Amino acid sequence: MNSIDGLSPPGSAMDRPSRSELAGLWILDPNCVFLNHGSFGATPTFIREEQRKWQDLLEEEPVRFYEDLAMKFMEDSRKALATMLECDAEDLALIENATSGVNTVMRSLRFNEGDEILVPDHAYQACRNTLDFVTQRWGAKIVTVNIPFPIEGQHVIIERIMAGVTPRTVLAMVDTVTSPTGLLMPFEEITAKLEGVGVSVLLDAAHGIGMVPLSLDSLGASYTTSNCHKWLCAPKGSAFLHVRKDKQENIHPLTISHGMTFPLGDTTRFRHEFDWTGTRDISAHCALPATIEFMAGLVDGGWPSIMQHNHELAIKGRNILCEALGIDAPCPDEMIACISTLILPQDGATNGIPLHEPDPLHAVLQAKYGIQVPVWSWPSPQGRYIRISAQIYNSEDEYRYLAYALKKELSV
Ligand SMILES: Cc1ncc(COP(=O)(O)O)c(C=O)c1O
Incomplete structure (x- = not known):
């Protein structure tokens, strides 16, 4: 045709x-x-079969799987992601989806009355809802930045977002690629500019890993969440949240579990809390190293x-x-x-x-x-x-x- x-x-x-x-x-x-x-x-299909193997391994001996093996498998998955994302595997939490990534950050943070949170009008509605919910609770304020569409160039986005910053701006939620309008945001430049003036960036990279190159350490965003089940083609329910080291102390998983009190040993509270959030099916996360390798081998x-x-x-x-x-x-x-x-x-x-x-x-x-x-x-x-x-x-x-x-x- x-x-x-x-x-x-x-x-x-x-x-x-x-x-x-x-x-x-x-x-x-x-x-x-x-x-x-x-x-x-x-x-x-190959990746779905890979996930199935992890589920079988779990069910062969559930106690051995969760108590002896799971942490190592999750670490392997974080390391595979970290290589692709050019970041420290210790700064990654394996979560289910980008919506929970945004919720994890927003519901962990404390805001003062009158604090301003910037968000472009192209933001994904579920994540925008999270911002509305949290800011209403704290008496903080959402500042919506209008970005035109059609649009002539990335400089328009940078100008509009930076024009929205005031001395009260504490955080901005910015997409890598917008959902309704499919725009590749100049997220690297925006992040550098916002973080440079003391505004924390929550990068909604739902359309991120596997779609655009991400180099998280050099990017320098306070928080980045991305779905692996979209452009990495990983099984559903696989995503990550990256939290910059200096921000980890204040970020807790949506589910508070054993990690809150578990003796630290040679690791961090961030690790303990995010590595165990209750019994869950981690087969999608375990399949990540094979997913990354399999897909890369196709082209x-x-x-x-x-x-x-x-x-x-x-x-x-x-x-x-x-x-x-x-x-x-x-x-x-x-x-x-x-x-x-x-x-x-x-x-x-x-x-x-x-x-x-x-x-x-x-x-x-x-x-x-x-x-x-x-x-x-x-x-x-x-x-x-x-x-x-x-x-x-x-x-x-x-x-x-x-x-x-x-x-x-x-x-x-
Ligand atoms: C920009 C953006 N953020 C967040 C999400 C939410 O992803 P999930 O449903 O996997 O949490 C999407 C889904 O399409 C999205 O496009």
Whole structure:
């Protein structure tokens, strides 16, 4: 399938575009054109089997697993992550997801009345909710920074965020890549500037590891949380929280457990508290070293090549869509990583669909064309958006197929 007009009308699985040659490593439904890796990731079969091996080992002798082996396995996983993240493995906590990473930090910190917390209006709603919940409790104040979309360059983001800083600003939550608008934030520069003026940065890197290079020690953010189950393709429920050494004393897990009082020995309270938060299935965490190695082995050049490939595919995908729909890309190529959001035309019916209500176009694309891709309306910056993802199992033909479907449904 090489041109949009050359596509035959879809209707059966036969009409679905092919995925890439690597797609067979995933169990993805052949009847689905899966263009939404960004929401929950997707895990290759090999890695799911690897996770299963850890679960089997646990169930063979649960007491031995938790009391004698688990700490060592978790340490191996932290070390594998730390190599990729260029940081000290001791500063990493293995947690379930980025939402709990943000909660862990926000619910540990103490705020004074009138303290200001900066957050761009592109922030992920669940994490924004956490900020609202915590600040209301302390009488602190959220300062929302409006970032335009379309946007001409990263300098706009830096200017807007820095303009929001006042002597009362104590913390800023900044994304690596924004969820609704798919913008690659200049997070390194923002972090350096904010931390430089004494504002702690909580980096929401949910779209982080495996999508963009992260070098946490040189980055210098106070707190960074990232999902491994998204762009690393690790099993669900695997994420990390990195806390800079000088901040660790005040950060406690959401679940207070034995670690609070356990004799320190030669380790830190941070380690004790985060390494044991009650009995839980740590198989997703145990599978991390194999995940990192397996994925890196799929493409010549390993992880840097995967990220570059996905970035280039996202650009190709959005070019195909923009050309077909006759719309402009809302940001320069260097402002996207492996997801890309486009602004769809609005009419009376689609103007102002509330955030929590599905856009009917999403259902039509799914039911009629078998395409899984998010379509939503966002309040600020106000717009109706469609967001494509690019992972190594995707192919250019899938974006052509989406373009075909959109042309039909939007009558453009
Ligand atoms: C920017 C951002 N932050 C946080 C999250 C939450 O991730 P999780 O549901 O794994 O906690 C997401 C999920 O898509 C996200 O895009």
